[in-house]
Amino acid sequence: SQQGEEDPQALSIQEGENATMNCSYKTSINNLQWYRQNSGRGLVHLILIRSNEREKHSGRLRVTLDTSKKSSSLLITASRAADTASYFCATPPQGGSEKLVFGKGTKLTVNP
Amino acid sequence: NAGVTQTPKFQVLKTGQSMTLQCAQDMNHNSMYWYRQDPGMGLRLIYYSASEGTTDKGEVPNGYNVSRLNKREFSLRLESAAPSQTSVYFCASSGHLNQPQHFGDGTRLSIL
Numbered sequence: 001s002q003q004g005e006e007d008p009q010a011l012s013i014q015e016g017e018n019a020t021m022n023c024s025y026k027t028s029i030n031n032l033q034w035y036r037q038n039s040g041r042g043l044v045h046l047i048l049i050r051s052n053e054r055e056k057h058s059g060r061l062r063v064t065l066d067t068s069k070k071s072s073s074l075l076i077t078a079s080r081a082a083d084t085a086s087y088f089c090a091t092p093p094q095g096g097s098e099k100l101v102f103g104k105g106t107k108l109t110v111n112p
Numbered sequence: 113n114a115g116v117t118q119t120p121k122f123q124v125l126k127t128g129q130s131m132t133l134q135c136a137q138d139m140n141h142n143s144m145y146w147y148r149q150d151p152g153m154g155l156r157l158i159y160y161s162a163s164e165g166t167t168d169k170g171e172v173p174n175g176y177n178v179s180r181l182n183k184r185e186f187s188l189r190l191e192s193a194a195p196s197q198t199s200v201y202f203c204a205s206s207g208h209l210n211q212p213q214h215f216g217d218g219t220r221l222s223i224l
Contacts, residue, residue, distance in 0.1 A: 030210055042116070042202055042215030043155075088154070092210040099170060100145075100213060104154035 004032075004089040004103035012109040019076040021106040023089030024069075032065055032072050033090045037105070043088065046074075079110045114138050118203050118216035125193045125223045133188040133219050135203030143206045144186035145213065146170075146178060148199040155202065161186055193223045 007022045023032070031050045035043040049056045049065045049072065056063045062075040076083055086105040119134045137144065145160040147170075157170030159178040167178050175197060177189045186205075190197060200220050204213040 033212055040217075042217045043204075043213070045212035045214070048212055090213075099157055099160065100210070101157075102147075102155040104152065 004091050004101060006087065006089055006103045006106040008106060009104070010107045010109070012111065013079060014111050015079060015081055017079055017110075019079050019083070019108055019110070021074045021087050021108070023072045023074070023103060025072075025089075025091045026070065027091075029067075029091045031092065032063075033100070034061075034063060034072075034074050035088045035090060035102075037086045037088065039085070046087075076108075079108075081110050081112045084108060084110045116203055116205055116214050116216035118201075118219050120219060121217070122220045123222070125190075125221065127193060127195060127223060129193050129223075130189065130191050131193065132190075133201055133203075133221075134185070135187065135216060136185045137203075137205040137214070138184065139205060139207075139214065140183070141205035141207050141214070142183070143208065143211075144180065145204045145206075146176075146186070146188045147202045147204065148172065148197075149202060149218075150199050158188065158201075195223050197221065198223045 004025045033048045034046045037043045047058050049063050060077045065072045086107045088102050088105045090100045090102045092100050116137045142163045146158040147155045156172045161167045161180040164183045179187045200218045202218050204215045206213045
């Protein structure tokens with residue numbers, strides 16, 4: 001069953017613009033993780049935000065978490081062509097399971 | 113650092129053939145995972161191993177078997193390949209429960 005759902009499915013922007021992707025989930029979580037996947041490669045972990053955190057930054061990335069709305073957003077500021085990739089949110093449902101559940105991803109294209 | 117290494121990178125099989133996908137990690141991680149990624153379906157967990165000596169079914173285990181050979185290695189076996197198993201297979205590992213996962217670059221498997 002799908003836990004996280006990213007929105008939009010695809011996003012195309014110009015270099016220098018900001019990109020915002022959203023993730024909604026269904027059950028209570030311990031943390032929420034964002035990953036990037038470049039074409040033909042494996043996923044790379046970007047950032048983890050715990051359920052008791054509301055915002056987290058890492059370089060040009062800003063992640064927010066609203067547990068009351070069961071949603072998270074990933075903001076990439078001043079995007080670059082190299083940011084072109086698919087972005088996935090992943091949530092481990094509360095209860096101790098290691099079954100991290102991934103959404104279907106947002107495909108971001110940054111045009112030079 | 114090699115991280116997570118998957119072999120082979122590409123494979124073509126005929127229906128009914130068997131094969132084993134290999135995965136090794138050099139990060140001393142306890143947990144390892146096998147996923148398949150299909151267009152429009154996101155990542156789906158096939159099997160996982162929470163720690164050396166244990167394996168558990170994920171979301172789509174039918175048609176697959178796994179072996180946690182030691183702490184470093186986790187293999188995935190297709191006993192009798194079917195065209196529906198055509199996919200990209202990813203191995204991942206993580207240190208402990210709910211920690212970020214590190215992915216290999218995948219095995220692209222086609223079954224004719």
